[in-house]
Amino acid sequence: MKSAYNSVKHNYMKSAYNSVKHNHSKKIIHIDMDSFYASVEIAEKPHLRNKPVAVAGSSETRGVVTTCNYEARKFGVRSAMPSVTAKKICPNIIFIPVHMEKYRNISKEIHKIFKCYTKIIEPISLDEAYLDVSLSKYCDGDPALMASQIRSKIFNDLKITASAGVAPNKFLSKIASEWNKPNGQYCISLNMIDKFMFGLPVRKIIGVGDKTEKKLNSIGVETCGDLQNISLVDLKSNFGKFGSTLYDLCRGIDNRDVVSDRASKSLSVEDTYEIDLKSRANCELELMRIFKKLQKRLGEEKYIGKKIKSCFIKVKYNDFKTSSYQTVCVVPEVENYLKLLDKAIKKKSRPIRLLGVGVIFDNRPQLNLNIY
Secondary structure (H helix, E strand, O other): OHHHHOOOOHHHHHHHHHOOOOOOOOOEEEEEEOOHHHHHHHHHOHHHOOOOEEEOOOOOOOOEOOEEOHHHHOOOOOOOOEHHHHHHHOOOOEEEOOOHHHHHHHHHHHHHHHOOOOOOEEEEEOOEEEEEOOOOOHHHHOHHHHHHHHHHHHHHHHOOOEEEEEEOOHHHHHHHHHHOOOOOEEEOOHHHHHHHHHOOEHHHOOOOOHHHHHHHHHOOOOEHHHHOOOOHHHHHHHHOOHHHHHHHHOOOOOOOOOOOOOOOOEEEEEEEEEEEEOOHHHHHHHHHHHHHHHHHHHOOHHHOOOOEEEEEEEEEEOOOOEEEEEEEOOOOOHHHHHHHHHHHHHHOOOOEEEEEEEEEEOOOOOOOOOOO
């Protein structure tokens, strides 16, 4: 199998693709805030600078680390780690509760800075976005200079740092933004792509998780350069549709556009509890409370008029196992969620440490049924 993969000439495939598929005109910037939630909190409390900080539940309870700064990461603290564990490996860590509304407001300020350079912005999350500056006249059209200015403005105005990647496409700009983190940037120009991709580990490719990486490693593929030796036919045969994606991305080819009006797929609200919810009555009270939060979020301007196709609850039990339960609905009613809660309790009669409610939007194009 491995020898069949190696039978395709690397140089031929690379040159053929460079002549056809690379978009020479795009200038994409990927901005990624550095430990965003923690940085926002530290900006408000400068005395915490250079100290290990995590946005999480209290260490005396069973909260979970949402994010942490780089000082905490040096001790091995990571997102989704139980607060108790974080405290054990980093005894001096300082926990700060989550203030989501504050982070949303800071994110809006960051986007105001983005809009000074381009209107084509694709937000990925509160702390991450792609910017298409291909047609921007600022900085004489130099995307690296634009990225540097954006990062400087964010720091000067908000006292938090950002990292940036500049490249001819989204995939490469995302990788580049990770290259000099934190508080740095990296540029991948068109003439750098071949050399850059050749030594890049395959795990850096979008969609390559542990399972796919192991499968690739088992046939002698560890870098994108190795992967370029495999024919498109063989990749499709072994990885299905994802084989075509692998074939392109290992060469740094990504023709996805930056989509500024990307539709939200879902919206949810959840809480982690200091004391487990042990009774049906307590679960119901908490569900009613977070359902009201969800209703408030659905009333925000960007969600008004969006069609809903289903609602769901998310439950994390005290053994850290997570389950989701979903049902079809057009208008989310509390009764929908109470029925789903019953399912969750009947399936697993364990105390609950996290409860969430949400909706999934119907983003399919609507048919025009007007008859003339």
